[in-house]
Amino acid sequence: MELWFSDYHTDKVAVSVKVEKQLFGQETDFQRIDVFDSKEFGRFLSSDGSIVFSEKDEFVYDEMIVHVPMAVHPQVKRVLVIGGGDGGVARELSYYKEIKQIDVVEPDRVFVDVCKKFFPDNACGLLDERVNIYYEDGLRFLRTKHDEYDLIINDAIDPLGHTAGLFTKEFYGNCYRALKEDGIMVYQHGSPFYDEDEESCRVMHRKASHSFPISRVYQAHIPTCSSGYWLFGFASKKYHPLTDLDAARWKERGIKTWYYTTNLHKGAFMLPKYVEDMLEEEEDRK
Numbered sequence: 025m026e027l028w029f030s031d032y033h034t035d036k037v038a039v040s041v042k043v044e045k046q047l048f049g050q051e052t053d054f055q056r057i058d059v060f061d062s063k064e065f066g067r068f069l070s071s072d073g074s075i076v077f078s079e080k081d082e083f084v085y086d087e088m089i090v091h092v093p094m095a096v097h098p099q100v101k102r103v104l105v106i107g108g109g110d111g112g113v114a115r116e117l118s119y120y121k122e123i124k125q126i127d128v129v130e131p132d133r134v135f136v137d138v139c140k141k142f143f144p145d146n147a148c149g150l151l152d153e154r155v156n157i158y159y160e161d162g163l164r165f166l167r168t169k170h171d172e173y174d175l176i177i178n179d180a181i182d183p184l185g186h187t188a189g190l191f192t193k194e195f196y197g198n199c200y201r202a203l204k205e206d207g208i209m210v211y212q213h214g215s216p217f218y219d220e221d222e223e224s225c226r227v228m229h230r231k232a233s234h235s236f237p238i239s240r241v242y243q244a245h246i247p248t249c250s251s252g253y254w255l256f257g258f259a260s261k262k263y264h265p266l267t268d269l270d271a272a273r274w275k276e277r278g279i280k281t282w283y284y285t286t287n288l289h290k291g292a293f294m295l296p297k298y299v300e301d302m303l304e305e306e307e308d309r310k
Contacts (some may be wrong), residue, residue, distance in 0.1 A: 029060055029068075031075045033250045034218050040074075041065055047142055057127050060157055061197050065248065067142055069110070071135075075226040075248045082112050082146065087284040088244045088292070089256055090116035093175055093208045095274040095289060096263050100174040104202065105129070106162040107179035110139040115149025119279045126155045127173075129162045163195055169202035176203060178211035196235040196259070206262040213254055213255035216299055221250060230306040232259045242292040244283070255299070266293060 027045070030038040041062050048059035058070045066079030077085065090113055094100060101124045105113050109130035117126050121284050128150065130136055136157065140147040150157060158165060162180065166231045199209045211232075216225040232240035236259035258265045271286035295303075 029062075029075075031070070031073070031248070032224070034220055039248075041068070045244075048138055048254050050134060050138075052132055054132040057135060057138055057162070059138060068248065069138070069143070077110060077112065077146075078248050079143070079145070081247050082110075084244050084246045084283045085249070086112035086116050086202070087147075087181065087281050088242070089113060089202070089210055089212075091274070091279070091281065092242060092256070092258065092265065092289055092292070093177075094120060094272060095146060095266055095270065096260075097174060097206070097208050097270050097287060098270065098273075099275075102175075103127070104166075104173045104176045105179055105275075106166075106177065108177070109136040110143060111136075111147035111149035113179050114152060114155050115146060118149055118152040118154070120277070123154060126152065127158065128155060128159060129165045131161050133159050140226055141294040151219045162252070163192070163198065165247070166195070166198040166212075167201055168284055169198070171201070171204055173202055174204055174205060174207055176207070176209040178209065180212065181189045193231050193235075196231045199259075200235050200261070203261060207258045207260070208263060209236070209257075211259070213256045213257040215253050215255065216248040216302060217251035217253050222302065225255065226302060226306050228257060229303050230309055232257050233307045238264055239261070239307075240293060241295065241299070243299075244292065266290060 027043040028040045029043050032038045044061045046060050050057055055071045061067050068078035068290060069076045103117055103123060103126045105128045107130060108114060108128045114128055117123055213228055214221055214225050214270055216222050238260040240255050240258045242258060244251055244254050246309045269289060276287055
């Protein structure tokens with residue numbers, strides 16, 4: 025008998041992956057976590073029935089959420105990762121020798137343990153000596169932070185689930201205060217393709233653009249994400265993601281990537297017309 029996993033993007037659209045076997049399944053205090061093995065995507069992890077990442081395409085997401093801000097900010101020393109319990113973001117950050125401290129705030133300890141067991145190529149990032157893991161709520165953690173971080177990466181997965189507090193107006197304001205005077209925040213912006221997801225994208229951009237003087241959005245194509253089309257937000261106190269990109273400096277680091285390049289960096293901010301219109305409408309709203 026064949027086993028298939030279906031990720032419902034809407035109540036009328038689903039993407040199905042043929043599964044070889046289920047490796048793990050548990051209901052935690054925060055979410056339902058399942059791990060499956062497949063021939064096409066390798067191992068993949070789902071949270072409450074939605075694919076979070078797979079071995080086949082996680083590199084796209086992790087590279088784009090890390091290397092874009094790192095190629096812009098000239099001197100990142102302290103980084104805060106909200107979520108990031110799989111370790112993929114920390115792994116990409118670990119390639120930068122100038123970084124002195126990486127704080128990862130992940131409320132679900134089981135999630136971290138599962139990733140360490142089944143996704144060691146991701147979780148190796150959490151083993152870096154510069155990484156500190158805090159098992160607590162990200163919004164609560166931020167409330168006590170002021171002028172501490174050069175870069176904040178919001179790696180939370182769901183604006184409607186247990187991480188909903190990380191997509192509120194308070195969260196963006198707390199991130200602004202926690203950043204240094206030239207700090208950058210990047211975050212998952214979701215997919216605007218389906219009508220029922222568009223409103224979440226609108227709200228996120230409205231809050232970010234009203235909280236930061238510079239707010240831009242960029243894109244990537246990730247097969248296991250909703251519709252395969254994913255957006256990221258870039259919110260900054262000082263640096264512009266294109267005019268302050270230092271391609272030569274980034275290339276000198278010699279970091280090996282599979283998706284990100286400085287040429288792609290520029291192109292990622294060239295958005296489809298319907299997305300540009302959506303973002304501009306939210307920027308104009310009071």
